[in-house]
Amino acid sequence: MVRLLASLYFFIFVSIIVINQSSEYIWRNWGNQAPNELSYATQVAVNLRDVLNSVGVEHYDQKETLNIININDVAWFPEQRIALENDEVVISFDSNDNYQLSMLLSDDESIIQLGPFAPSRASFFTKYGFRLISFSVLGLLLILWLRPLWRDLEQLKVITERLATGKLDIATKPSRFSAISALTQHIQKLALQTASLMQNQKQLVNAVSHExxxxxxxxxxxxxxxxxxxxxxxxxxxxxxxxxxxxxxxxxxxxxxxxxxREMTKEHVNLSELVQEQIDKSAATSRKQITQAVEPNIIVNGNEHYLARVLQNLLQNAEKYGDKQIFIELRALHQGEVILSICDDGPGIPIDKRNNVFSPFTRLDTSRSKETGGFGLGLAIVAKILGWHSGKCWIEDSQFGGAAFTVTLPTIQKLKT
Known part of the structure; x- marks a missing residue:
């Protein structure tokens, strides 16, 4: 991160200096090609003074338009007075940036003043165009600096997406000009190690299955x-x-x-029909009283096979540990979710152990005896499948005194009957 911040600071610092110097050079040599009005006015004033000195002020046709004062009527700065005595034109400005030209005639007493003149205002393009161009160039340079960084981030996104979908053939080319190239290489190395571990796990599963x-x-x-x-x-x-x-x-x-x-496909599934189908299968072999309250035609987006596996595991759990009755409820909520509750009248699950039962190979010996079977994987499978479907499951106290497993899933719609 220090390298990234230092690189960004140095790049912006250098870019601003280069842009400012370039703008000033362009303005002097290209943007300001019009004649300098102050120099032009000074030259006109000098010509006028020469005319007055040659013909005399009293013989000048438009002398009433001239502003002629005595040199001692104004408190000149020493350098201004010296400039006047050296036949130079003295330029002064007021608070509004208006300028006035003063020059001494040949009698060494009369000062002729021209003005004040308002300077010409810069055009809209001259005032804002160069700023816009400068900022645009800075933005373009930032884009060029960010491009290698953006490419590396895109490759990190590809790596994570391929790992999430189980695709292990990962190959990327980090940009050596990026400020996070080292980070990208480390993450790529980690991704390759993860892919190798996943491949080894897959081979181990196949080997265990056969051996x-x-x-x-x-x-x-x-x-x-x-x-x-x-x-x-x-x-x-x-x-x-x-x-x-x-x-x-x-x-x-x-x-x-x-x-x-990664092989799972999702489609619109009528969850109401799927729940009813699993209830009918359980009722055919169960010795417990099964009651239900299932709203019809609730549609979710998911995989029917894996959602059926969730229902099977939860119903089998209620069948194993329930005493006499099981209650299943399915209803749609107004928040765009569907809620499924499976309640039993068994011994229940202590509050401090409810989160643990969703971990693999977790069995609660105090409330679940070994004679009931199971290896502590059924609820772990439920949690994993629900995670694929953006759902969740938690445990509450059942109204019958046992455990109530509650499942929520995002719903698409509830069809009209």
Whole structure:
């Protein structure tokens, strides 16, 4: 930042000096080509004095128009008096910049004064045109200084956009004239390292998917062969293997979400129909009483598959930990949002732990027993998918005494029925 500020200060300082000197030179040699009126008036005054000295003031035809005074009637400055005695024209100015010409006649006593004369006013272009041109040149020079900086910022934008969408082929060319070229190179290096880590993670997920499933399949086959010898022990071991498979599936599913956003397409989704569809699926297998209050024809912009995954995870959560009943409510708000609430009558979630449940592999042992299953990834998946859709989820106390999961999403419209 110090380099950037120093570069900008030095550039503006030098530019102003160059522009001022150039403007002054142009004005002297091009913009002020008209005859100097003061020099012209002085020459006319000298000619008039010569005429008066030659013919005499008393014989001049227009002597009544002349202002002739005695030299002692005016308190001259010493240098002015010397100039008059040396036959020079003395120029004086009043408070309005009007000028007056004074000169001594040959009798060494009479002073003839011409004026006062108002100086000619500069034209509009002369007064403001050079200022406008000077500021325009300064603005152009600033644009030239900012161009390499703008190019580097654009490349930083491209880097972040490509990383956000999962595109790892990053190649940029920072400008060596930019004041932030070093910063751009550091960020590009960091982006390449991040891209490498993302690529390694993707390869690790693929490797885990293949390398862990193969030994587990062999272990299940071996357990099946040993089942007749010790059925009870083999059954317990087989449950552990199944749990490992489920854990691997859940981990891989969460890991793949990191690469799914760039492939996700969004469209108009009738959230009311999607919620109703998921409720019907849950009601077909649930032993709990499910009630609902779903407003019809609420449209959101999103991916139907991933929004369905959010609903599935929340409904499964309510099914696992609810006691006897589940309540689902969907309604549109006036602020352009839709709100979805899924309430249960289970043990609930302590206030100080509600934010933690959206972190991966977080399980609340005090309120959620291991027998209910789950690995602490379901709500983490919900939070990630809602983030893609500019939504959010939080936990409140349910009206039935359990937990109430509330989801908000930006809505497009509510269709008329």
């Amino acid at each position: 862990l499933r193969t030994p587990l399949a062999r272990l299940k086959f071996a357990l099946a062969m040993l089942a007749p010898k010790d059925p009870q022990q083999v059954h317990a071991m087989n449950q552990d293997v199944v749990e490992m498979e489920l854990l691997i599936d859940e981990m891989l599913s969460y890991a793949r979400l990191e690469f799914s956003e």
